[in-house]
Amino acid sequence: MFSVDAPQLADGQPLVPADVWATFPPAAQAVIVALVQQVVALTAEVRDLKARLGQHSGNSSRPPSSDPPQAPRRPPAPPSGRARGAQPGHVAHQRSMLPPERVDHIVDHRPTMCAHCAAPLPVGAFVRDDRDDFVPHQVTELPPLRAVVTEHRLHRVACPACGHATRGTLPPDVPAGAFGPRVQATVAVLSGGYRLSRRQVADACGTLLDVPLSVGSVDRLCQDTAMALAAPVATVQAMLPAARAANADETRWPQAGQTQWLWVVVTRLVTVFTITASRGSPVIKGLLGEDYDGVLGSDRYAGYAWLDDAFRQVCWAHLKRDFQGLVDRGGGAQTVGTAALVLVHDLFAVWHQYRTGVLDRPGLQATMQPVHDAFTVLLDEGMRCADPKATTLCRSLDRLWPALWTFVDEDGVEPTNNAAERALRPAVLWRKGSFGTQSDGGARFVERLLTVTATCRQHGRSVVEYLTAVCIAAQRGLPAPALLPSPAAA
Secondary structure, three states: OOOOOOOEOOOOOEOOOHHHHOOOOHHHHHHHHHHHHHHHHHHHHHHHHHHHHOOOOOOOOOOHHHOOOOOOOOOOOOOOOOOOOOOOOOOOOOOOOOOHHHOOOOOOOOOOEOOOOOOEOOOOOOOEOOEOOOOOOOOOOOOOOOOOOOOOOOOEEEOOOOOOEEEOOOOOOOOOOOOOHHHHHHHHHHHHHOOOOHHHHHHHHHHHOOOOOOHHHHHHHHHHHHHHOHHHHHHHHOOHHHOOEEEEEEEEEEEOOEEEEEEEEEOOOOEEEEEEOOOOHHHHHHHHOOOOOOEEEEOOOHHHOOOOHHHEEEOHHHHHHHHHHHHHHOHHHHHHHHHHHHHHHHHHHHHHHHHOOOOOHHHHHHHHHHHHHHHHHHHHHHOOOOOHHHHHHHHHHHHOHHHHOHHHHOOOOOOOOHHHHHHHHHHHHHHHHHOOEOOHHHHHHHHHHHHHHHHHHHOOOOHHHHHHHHHHHHHOOOOOOOOOOOOOOO
């Protein structure tokens, strides 16, 4: 058996001096080398496991709701030195008075006695020049809420000529069911917009509106609303391929014990949700089209890799958390992560100057160039780092390099995927409260109500009024009104 070289320590020094190592039998040398290799492998494994245990929303893609108790809290903002409360020159934000056409009742209160000399004041007198001088005080109150119940009596009348009895029929504008379109729309908003359970919706309608509803009636009204929304939601979904810029994200959605996926695509004009069984790229291809030529903002999930890097924008908020993860690992990874976080800070500072109008597009490009160049150098160094996690991350970013900087040149493209993440938050809260859905029909209600609610919010449109119009059209057998007020390119 041949002797082997003595194993080396992390600093390159031999474990034992060469002359001492030469005195060990070859069999003992082989055992020592094997044990040292095992120690090195186990040390790396322990380090990785400790890093995984230390993951939280600040250094990984984990949501804040999954943070363990030991996760570090966000550091408080440094004191500004200013006094608490409104600052000098601050414009007060007060409740604005409603316009006269919105006022339902006017009650005049005129003084009858002079506050100075106690003399009686003449009725109808003004301060001067016959001009009324008053201070308005508006009080908003709810009337007693009680649903209006209309009983339609279908009488039967016998024909005097032949004796045949004919029953009256409902007019086209009277619903065939027990509830009108506004009740149906309100139920849908309470369930889909405010994420109440079916039982809570029934209780709220009975308590607040004096509309007694069973849980089954609530569910039926929700399903009817989902069916009525099929056409307008399909129309706005068909607008996605024309969007010049979009943001996308996805999250788990449980359904009847199985894992489904809730996808969202946000453009300037519409927000579209869909629930599918797959997290693969065919889903986003189907939403945007395989030949999509706009810019898609997303995280680094492989499902978006089908797009050429020139048509992507990788989220820098995600990268900031990844770099923080390198800092928390320590060692060589910490060096790379610390330097990267400094550059990320500079990147967002430049972007903020552009967003606030301090820089125009050429100014953004020129000011961002040093950050771009510094990241180039940092990635080269990171790919030679001894830490495998740092090396893997830097190599991944090097392959995606053009997709990191699309926002610098393209109008309407943000450096983060915050638009899609913000759109998903109400859906995540719905998932936490409802534990997902139990059927495909429930999934269609979720995705369509989320789409309508988010898109109406983008246009400042009342969700209740739009859903009421949709329900009226459905009950009368008419086409549903468009979700967008007028056709427009997304």
